[in-house]
Amino acid sequence: MSGSLVIRGGRVVDPTQELDGAADVLIEGGRVTACGPGLAAPENVREFDAAGLVVVPGLIDMHVHLREPGQEYKETIETGTRAAASGGFTAVACMPNTDPVNDDPSLTEFMLKQAERAGWTRVYPISAVSRGLEGRELTEFGAQRRAGAVAVSDDGHPVWSAALMRQALRYARHFDLPVIQHAEELALSGDGVMHEGRFSTRLGVEGIPGAADDVMVSRDLLLTADTGGRYHLAHMSTARSLDLIRAARADGHRVTCEVSAHHLLLTDEDVFDSGLDPNFKMHPPLRTAGDRDALVGGLADGSIDAIASDHAPHHPDEKELDFVASPNGIVGLETTLSLCLDRLVRKGVIDMARLVDLLSTAPARILGVPGGSLAPGSPGDVTLIDVEREVEVDPATFRSRSRNTPFAGWELRGAPAGTVVGGRVIELP
Amino acid sequence: MSEPVWQRGDLLGVAELSTAEILHVLDTAESFVEVAARPIKKVPTLRGKTVINLFFEPSTRTSSSFEIAEKRLSADNINFSTSSSSLSKGETLLDTARNLEAMAPDLVVIRHAHPRVPHALAERIAAGVINAGDGAHEHPTQALLDAFTIRRRKGRVEGLKIAIVGDVAHSRVVRSNVLCLTRLGAEVTVAGPRTMMPEEPESLGARVVYSLAEAIEGADVVMMLRVQLERQARVSFPSEREYFEFFGLTAERLRGASDDAIIMHPGPINRGIEIASEVADGPWSVILEQVANGVAVRMAVLYLLAGAKSGEDGPRP
Numbered sequence: 010m011s012g013s014l015v016i017r018g019g020r021v022v023d024p025t026q027e028l029d030g031a032a033d034v035l036i037e038g039g040r041v042t043a044c045g046p047g048l049a050a051p052e053n054v055r056e057f058d059a060a061g062l063v064v065v066p067g068l069i070d071m072h073v074h075l076r077e078p079g080q081e082y083k084e085t086i087e088t089g090t091r092a093a094a095s096g097g098f099t100a101v102a103c104m105p106n107t108d109p110v111n112d113d114p115s116l117t118e119f120m121l122k123q124a125e126r127a128g129w130t131r132v133y134p135i136s137a138v139s140r141g142l143e144g145r146e147l148t149e150f151g152a153q154r155r156a157g158a159v160a161v162s163d164d165g166h167p168v169w170s171a172a173l174m175r176q177a178l179r180y181a182r183h184f185d186l187p188v189i190q191h192a193e194e195l196a197l198s199g200d201g202v203m204h205e206g207r208f209s210t211r212l213g214v215e216g217i218p219g220a221a222d223d224v225m226v227s228r229d230l231l232l233t234a235d236t237g238g239r240y241h242l243a244h245m246s247t248a249r250s251l252d253l254i255r256a257a258r259a260d261g262h263r264v265t266c267e268v269s270a271h272h273l274l275l276t277d278e279d280v281f282d283s284g285l286d287p288n289f290k291m292h293p294p295l296r297t298a299g300d301r302d303a304l305v306g307g308l309a310d311g312s313i314d315a316i317a318s319d320h321a322p323h324h325p326d327e328k329e330l331d332f333v334a335s336p337n338g339i340v341g342l343e344t345t346l347s348l349c350l351d352r353l354v355r356k357g358v359i360d361m362a363r364l365v366d367l368l369s370t371a372p373a374r375i376l377g378v379p380g381g382s383l384a385p386g387s388p389g390d391v392t393l394i395d396v397e398r399e400v401e402v403d404p405a406t407f408r409s410r411s412r413n414t415p416f417a418g419w420e421l422r423g424a425p426a427g428t429v430v431g432g433r434v435i436e437l438p
Numbered sequence: 439m440s441e442p443v444w445q446r447g448d449l450l451g452v453a454e455l456s457t458a459e460i461l462h463v464l465d466t467a468e469s470f471v472e473v474a475a476r477p478i479k480k481v482p483t484l485r486g487k488t489v490i491n492l493f494f495e496p497s498t499r500t501s502s503s504f505e506i507a508e509k510r511l512s513a514d515n516i517n518f519s520t521s522s523s524s525l526s527k528g529e530t531l532l533d534t535a536r537n538l539e540a541m542a543p544d545l546v547v548i549r550h551a552h553p554r555v556p557h558a559l560a561e562r563i564a565a566g567v568i569n570a571g572d573g574a575h576e577h578p579t580q581a582l583l584d585a586f587t588i589r590r591r592k593g594r595v596e597g598l599k600i601a602i603v604g605d606v607a608h609s610r611v612v613r614s615n616v617l618c619l620t621r622l623g624a625e626v627t628v629a630g631p632r633t634m635m636p637e638e639p640e641s642l643g644a645r646v647v648y649s650l651a652e653a654i655e656g657a658d659v660v661m662m663l664r665v666q667l668e669r670q671a672r673v674s675f676p677s678e679r680e681y682f683e684f685f686g687l688t689a690e691r692l693r694g695a696s697d698d699a700i701i702m703h704p705g706p707i708n709r710g711i712e713i714a715s716e717v718a719d720g721p722w723s724v725i726l727e728q729v730a731n732g733v734a735v736r737m738a739v740l741y742l743l744a745g746a747k748s749g750e751d752g753p754r755p
Contacts (some may be wrong), residue, residue, distance in 0.1 A: 210636035210637055214575070284558075330531065333551075333573070
């Protein structure tokens, strides 16, 4: 029976059912039909032995760059989704800064077709806010929604015009799309390449002040309040941005935010210690230890909604340029889960249920896509986790086409042990 | 036999140097000073060695200083600069390195607009690398020649009060100098308008003040930094007139310094902006000595690095 499976003997963690314990998950016709201990399964349903594994709703990475079309030398939808599956994700939401830009339903349809052909994970395209990411004219949110887009964003660039942002927030309400913002005041970030602070001072490197993010977040939250729109802050990096989000939420506005694993685990001191290794260059930059600690605090107290990788593959030749000349971004699909398991769950910052919320339930809710739960009726998307397995991050083994990671050589305990999409066990070559 | 003080094959920054290494360069430079006074200004020290001067950023002063130092040491040298070089900014470091390696140089002198490019290059090539300025990061030979000049004039560096004034945020000279002079025991103060100070300037390792008068009060050495006029567009200061009014060094303001204070400047100077002509040309000024000493210090550095790379001591002058 296609799309049917019973996963037996695992520890099921599902925050939507307040479930953390031994249970089976029955998937029939691609959907979860039962979840509980000692399930009786119909005959002919394949059994999957999950003894010793944690069974959770399929993880959703709500912020990745798959580079196709246009930059297939960095990544393709096939290699990127294979990397995602290898990293324990059953779905990814891909940013529109491709070439051509995803500012038209034909691009969304193309991405979905390529994803289906690859078959490794679900893919949720994110439409550009503005045509060509130029910040001037809105894209067709309605047609993009119909074609399968789940959000709008000019990620890679901020929506710098307050007028356009205001209109985007208003117009997106018709389609209940979140506006995902790369918050950066370009006049403040200037030519900066790392966080502006004591380490950029010692290196004589042009800095990006935290205020570059905070000023834009502050503006956007005022516009969100003004329009009643739905605002999602991408890759939040500063303590002050987090405070602004908290305050806006306390005032009842519809705001959510995500943070990337690297901003939870690394700081500008690591950039300094690396000797300006281009694999430590991304936007927003790695911030101070104080910012990092505040973000970790925001995970624990629930102020941060989601963790996303901001997977940004670049060809090794591009990271062989010097720090200033090399492009922003690091890969993350194949490191995020292990980093979170080892450095957040194992260290007791958050528990497994909260991690599942951050990596599955909340992304599904924010993007308005099915999943994030193993309750009956949910899609049969499951991630299997081996919390005891020890791994060393080795970029040579990545299934991504790119290798740019600052985590090479990190020894981590806890790793993905497989994924199931629509009841189909994903077998990686 | 004790270990030789100098074993480095590269000079990338003052940050990596110990006090003993700094002093060794200064002591070695002493023996090269008199070469400039000879009728035939040439010693055979680096005969048969190839030095490539790789300047990705325009430079007249530093590149000619290195070139003269190399010629006086009898090295074969060749200059690449942005105008004449096919090595462009878009080239990967590995390709740059491979191209250099193919020419089998013994030493490479590099100036680049981006921090730590010399360091990255040094990891990739066998030749010794000298950092001739990497962005606003380091300029070690400038700091060494400044320390050399101070020591020659004052007999010591330890215990001296040294003020460095100007665009601290964008100056590689200030970073290397603070490291070098504090390592030698000086009390260093940096000063400039707040718009020209980096974030957390204390992390440079010096006392930080925001007025010229406060900086030079009782100073034994006043080092003025060149105002980057092209940075004016970046709203660092409103006008040259106003800069001179508040941060320009005049004879009047210099009265606050120690009676025998010396005035330094890495050059080229902007007369009437950061320094008045009466000061630049006055008896306190050692600006031209800095230029002359630059050649001797760079000869010392080239000599030490070539010796360390080849594992043998070349003939002393």
